[in-house]
Amino acid sequence: MKHYTIKDIATKLNVSISTVSRAFNDKYDIKKETKDLILKTAKDMGYIPNPIAKKLSQKRSLNIGVVVPEFINEYYSEIVIALQEFLISEGYQILVMQSDENEEQEMKNVQTLIKNMVDGLIIAPTAGTTNMTYYLNLINEGNPIVFLNRINESIPAPKIVFNNVKWSFFATEHLIRQHYETIYHLSGYKNLSVTSERIEGFKKAMNKHKISKDNYKIIEAGLLAQEGMEVIEDLIFNHDIPNAFFCVNDMVALGAIKKLKENGYRVPEDVAVVGFTETRMAELVTPQLSSIKQPTHDMAKKAGELLLKVIKSGTSSEETIIFNGVFNIRKSSVKGDLI
Numbered sequence: 001m002k003h004y005t006i007k008d009i010a011t012k013l014n015v016s017i018s019t020v021s022r023a024f025n026d027k028y029d030i031k032k033e034t035k036d037l038i039l040k041t042a043k044d045m046g047y048i049p050n051p052i053a054k055k056l057s058q059k060r061s062l063n064i065g066v067v068v069p070e071f072i073n074e075y076y077s078e079i080v081i082a083l084q085e086f087l088i089s090e091g092y093q094i095l096v097m098q099s100d101e102n103e104e105q106e107m108k109n110v111q112t113l114i115k116n117m118v119d120g121l122i123i124a125p126t127a128g129t130t131n132m133t134y135y136l137n138l139i140n141e142g143n144p145i146v147f148l149n150r151i152n153e154s155i156p157a158p159k160i161v162f163n164n165v166k167w168s169f170f171a172t173e174h175l176i177r178q179h180y181e182t183i184y185h186l187s188g189y190k191n192l193s194v195t196s197e198r199i200e201g202f203k204k205a206m207n208k209h210k211i212s213k214d215n216y217k218i219i220e221a222g223l224l225a226q227e228g229m230e231v232i233e234d235l236i237f238n239h240d241i242p243n244a245f246f247c248v249n250d251m252v253a254l255g256a257i258k259k260l261k262e263n264g265y266r267v268p269e270d271v272a273v274v275g276f277t278e279t280r281m282a283e284l285v286t287p288q289l290s291s292i293k294q295p296t297h298d299m300a301k302k303a304g305e306l307l308l309k310v311i312k313s314g315t316s317s318e319e320t321i322i323f324n325g326v327f328n329i330r331k332s333s334v335k336g337d338l339i
Contacts, residue, residue, distance in 0.1 A: 004047045013041055064307065065113030065121045066096045067106060069150075072224065073251060074279045075296060076124065079148065082300035083122065090308060092119070103129045110138075120144035120307045125152075127189045127223075144310040146303050150193050151320075158306040159320040160299050164194050167292045168201025168246070169208075170327050171274050174290070175244045176209050178335055180272055182242035183211075186221035186231055186252050195220075198248055198276065217242070221252050228255030236263050241271060244333070250275035250282055250291055257285060257332065272333040287331035294325045 006020040023038040068076040099106035188195035247253035253275030275291035282289040
């Protein structure tokens with residue numbers, strides 16, 4: 001099958017290539033009769049525009065690079081789906097790469113996307129990434145970047161964040177008001193900003209209600225269900241199971257529930273559990289898991305809007321958008337009947 005070019009159309013009609021190009025690009029300096037004839041001829045010949053050539057002529061790729069740390073947690077899957085939905089509606093497509101919580105892979109991902117001439121980047125950094133100097137150089141070179149979720153506050157770029165302190169406080173206070181006397185927080189990796197923020201919310205609730213330090217602990221667990229299970233196993237071995245756990249995310253919470261039930265503990269009768277960053281599993285596990293739901297769709301859309309704003313204006317900003325969520329209280333953290 002022959003693939004026709006604008007040169008073929010120009011030759012057939014005995015006009016210049018630039019005239020054909022102006023017809024396709026809807027320029028005003030071409031007669032309507034000429035434009036209509038060119039478009040009809042192109043259709044009759046079966047001409048298919050070259051999208052790559054068009055993008056190059058516009059000095060844009062119409063591609064947005066998205067880098068996330070992992071897909072194990074539904075949070076990032078939901079972010080990517082919402083980003084794609086929004087950016088496609090704006091005439092862009094997305095190139096998605098995941099760094100597997102590895103900062104070296106994260107940098108390689110970004111470098112690959114830059115080489116592929118993306119118009120901008122949305123980056124959710126890995127745990128404790130040391131790539132911020134590299135990102136600062138990219139921003140100074142004029143590359144549009146928006147950061148999502150795990151944020152280094154010093155970086156001069158738009159940021160989308162969740163109010164982890166506030167909602168961790170609410171989750172912890174809920175357990176206190178349920179009269180659970182000993183409460184442990186299973187935190188994320190210590191070098192994550194979300195970890196320190198959720199610890200801060202946990203401590204604020206303890207301080208507000210004057211809970212003795214003998215009655216609470218902060219234990220680094222990680223982010224995976226297996227890591228939650230391992231921490232619970234150690235606590236059981238040491239006869240150190242509290243009345244309640246507030247977990248850094250749902251994966252750790254689900255791992256904790258699994259290991260507790262395997263060892264004869266009833267949830268919530270013996271031990272209450274609260275998660276964070278609600279997953280679909282929250283309502284499928286028995287008992288259903290209390291968890292903080294983040295507005296992933298709205299956060300992703302706002303990230304896309306901020307990036308397109310930077311792309312179109314040619315100037316970056318240090319705007320930070322802080323989102324709130326919803327605390328869905330379910331059976332895993334309530335002693336009596338849910339009202």
